[in-house]
Amino acid sequence: MQTTLSPESRTSLATPLPEKHAVKLTINGTVHHLELAPWTSLLDALREYLHLTGTKKGCDHGQCGACTVLVDGKRINSCLTLAVMKDGSDITTIEGLADESGLHPLQTAFIEHDAYQCGYCTPGQICSAVGLMQEGRAKTADDIRELMSGNICRCGAYPHIVDAIQEVMQLDPNA
Amino acid sequence: MNSFSYARPSDISMAVGELVTHEGAKFIAGGTNLLDLMKENVEQPNRLVDINRLELSAIEDIEDGGLRLGALLTNADTAYHPVVESRYPLLSRAILAGASAQLRNMATNGGNLFQRTRCYYFYDLATPCNKREPGSGCGALNGYNRIHAILGTSDQQPETTCIATHPSDLCVALSALDAVVRVTGPKGERTIPFADFHRLPGDEPWRDNTIQSGELVTAIDLPAKGFSDYYAYIKIRDRQSYAFALVSVAVGLEIEDNRITDARIALGGVAHKPWRKPEAEAMLVGQMLSEANFLSVAEALLAGAKGYGHNTFKIELAKRAIVRALKQAAKLEPAS
Ligand SMILES: Cc1cc2nc3c(=O)[nH]c(=O)nc-3n(C[C@H](O)[C@H](O)[C@H](O)COP(=O)(O)OP(=O)(O)OC[C@H]3O[C@@H](n4cnc5c(N)ncnc54)[C@H](O)[C@@H]3O)c2cc1C
Ligand code: SF4
Ligand code: FES
Numbered sequence: 001m002q003t004t005l006s007p008e009s010r011t012s013l014a015t016p017l018p019e020k021h022a023v024k025l026t027i028n029g030t031v032h033h034l035e036l037a038p039w040t041s042l043l044d045a046l047r048e049y050l051h052l053t054g055t056k057k058g059c060d061h062g063q064c065g066a067c068t069v070l071v072d073g074k075r076i077n078s079c080l081t082l083a084v085m086k087d088g089s090d091i092t093t094i095e096g097l098a099d100e101s102g103l104h105p106l107q108t109a110f111i112e113h114d115a116y117q118c119g120y121c122t123p124g125q126i127c128s129a130v131g132l133m134q135e136g137r138a139k140t141a142d143d144i145r146e147l148m149s150g151n152i153c154r155c156g157a158y159p160h161i162v163d164a165i166q167e168v169m170q171l172d173p174n175a
Numbered sequence: 176m177n178s179f180s181y182a183r184p185s186d187i188s189m190a191v192g193e194l195v196t197h198e199g200a201k202f203i204a205g206g207t208n209l210l211d212l213m214k215e216n217v218e219q220p221n222r223l224v225d226i227n228r229l230e231l232s233a234i235e236d237i238e239d240g241g242l243r244l245g246a247l248l249t250n251a252d253t254a255y256h257p258v259v260e261s262r263y264p265l266l267s268r269a270i271l272a273g274a275s276a277q278l279r280n281m282a283t284n285g286g287n288l289f290q291r292t293r294c295y296y297f298y299d300l301a302t303p304c305n306k307r308e309p310g311s312g313c314g315a316l317n318g319y320n321r322i323h324a325i326l327g328t329s330d331q332q333p334e335t336t337c338i339a340t341h342p343s344d345l346c347v348a349l350s351a352l353d354a355v356v357r358v359t360g361p362k363g364e365r366t367i368p369f370a371d372f373h374r375l376p377g378d379e380p381w382r383d384n385t386i387q388s389g390e391l392v393t394a395i396d397l398p399a400k401g402f403s404d405y406y407a408y409i410k411i412r413d414r415q416s417y418a419f420a421l422v423s424v425a426v427g428l429e430i431e432d433n434r435i436t437d438a439r440i441a442l443g444g445v446a447h448k449p450w451r452k453p454e455a456e457a458m459l460v461g462q463m464l465s466e467a468n469f470l471s472v473a474e475a476l477l478a479g480a481k482g483y484g485h486n487t488f489k490i491e492l493a494k495r496a497i498v499r500a501l502k503q504a505a506k507l508e509p510a511s
């Protein structure tokens with residue numbers, strides 16, 4: 001199959017590009033003004049335009065949770081929303097969890113519990129766990145497993161992930 | 176993804192106007208289904224009309240004791256709303272059985288009604304699919320059809336065959352609750368009883384529902400009767416969480432002196448729309464709570480069911496799930 005287009009056919013195929021949109025995002029406390037094509041996902045805006053590569057792209061289809069970030073305090077999959085739709089929002093990524101006093105307690109707990117192997121899912125797991133704790137719905141280890149099911153770990157570090165979250169939630173580990 | 180332009184209207188009439196003036200435009204709410212399908216090139220809108228700035232996120236009491244859910248209210252905010260939890264726990268349970276916490280934070284009630292089938296051939300542009308490309312055939316009929324429908328299918332003419340299911344959990348509960356969908360379109364407002372919102376494939380499998388072009392769902396009304404004492408939602412799937420239903424069952428019962436006075440049963444994962452059969456439900460009225468009665472209703476609900484090979488197991492699975500859901504709703508068995 002011919003894969004390279006001749007210059008003429010390229011022009012004939014070309015449709016005028018829709019205009020870019022001004023998008024204002026406050027990310028980890030810093031205001032960013034971007035000019036983005038409408039199809040730029042929030043995930044691509046973070047990784048490709050702001051070089052915040054802590055947020056990972058696993059499936060790009062809402063099926064793995066690697067891209068989880070907090071938008072206006074709520075955990076979402078950044079691959080299934082457009083940056084332009086989030087104009088004006090306040091976003092927290094894995095890069096924004098630590099502060100001058102050190103790592104976020106969940107980051108520390110993930111290290112202490114060895115809650116990963118390759119680490120690819122970890123930023124999404126941690127952001128998701130921050131959202132989980134803010135939602136305040138998980139009371140038991142089973143609740144954590146259910147409400148963290150949107151974060152797949154291909155390495156299967158689940159038991160340690162649950163332990164780490166449970167410790168930070170100061171739940172009874174036998175619950 | 177194809178190239179498209181973007182608009183962000185600030186009121187309902189502007190939003191509807193966008194769809195009237197731009198052929199090929201689509202509304203976008205949470206984006207969790209539409210963007211997924213756009214990345215696969217299954218959907219190719221030339222303009223996205225972002226409805227997220229419209230004021231459609233309220234939850235409010237309505238006359239005659241019902242509850243109105245705004246179209247833009249997220250699935251999570253609906254499921255965890257104290258009024259929904261106490262008066263419509265069946266709806267909460269169904270929503271929380273779907274997708275993941277992140278997706279429920281994004282997905283809207285309006286968008287959930289329109290989510291498209293998860294049929295693999297619908298997603299695969301290299302295969303025929305009457306839903307995606309009218310008249311091209313159905314890849315699933317003689318293909319791998321484990322997740323497909325067993326009731327109300329269309330399989331007589333190659334160019335109109337479709338055995339897809341509607342994948343929603345929320346819609347199964349809305350069906351059992353006899354919800355009403357409120358829409359605003361170019362011709363004004365109208366309401367659609369839930370049973371008439373989705374359709375069977377018939378001779379137009381490319382049409383999932385009865386919405387007219389340019390119509391915007393503004394709210395979903397729940398009637399007063401919420402079955403909050405006796406209800407169950409059972410979802411059978413390949414893994415315990417974050418998976419679509421193979422079969423799901425929503426049950427609402429009213430019981431007095433050990434006899435059933437009202438019954439609703441809706442099935443998910445078995446048809447092109449949530450499956451109800453009022454005649455089967457009526458069989459339960461006046462009856463005692465017994466497994467034998469539940470089994471005959473299950474048989475009646477599955478009457479005429481047809482398997483296509485890989486999905487034939489769903490017929491027996493659905494019957495057993497119905498009996499179990501009825502037992503749980505009647506509190507003969509603890510909720511699972
Ligand atoms: C990995 C994954 C797993 C999932 N698992 C489940 C599950 O187990 N159970 C389940 O029920 N769902 C599940 N879902 C589906 C999810 O619930 C739907 O994608 C979601 O509800 C769609 O809502 P949305 O607001 O994101 O819609 P969008 O994607 O924004 O829109 C979907 C369609 O609806 C139209 N639309 C949206 N709002 C309106 C409106 N107000 N009026 C008119 N048209 C409108 C849009 O034009 C578009 O065509 C899953 C999704 C993913 C990605
Ligand atoms: S079942 Fe329906 S959606 Fe699936 S391939 Fe056949 S026509 Fe398409
Ligand atoms: S990359 Fe977003 S869910 Fe997988």
Ligand code: FES
Pocket residue numbers: 115116117118119120121122152153154155156157
């Ligand atoms: S640590 Fe490897 S995917 Fe989770």
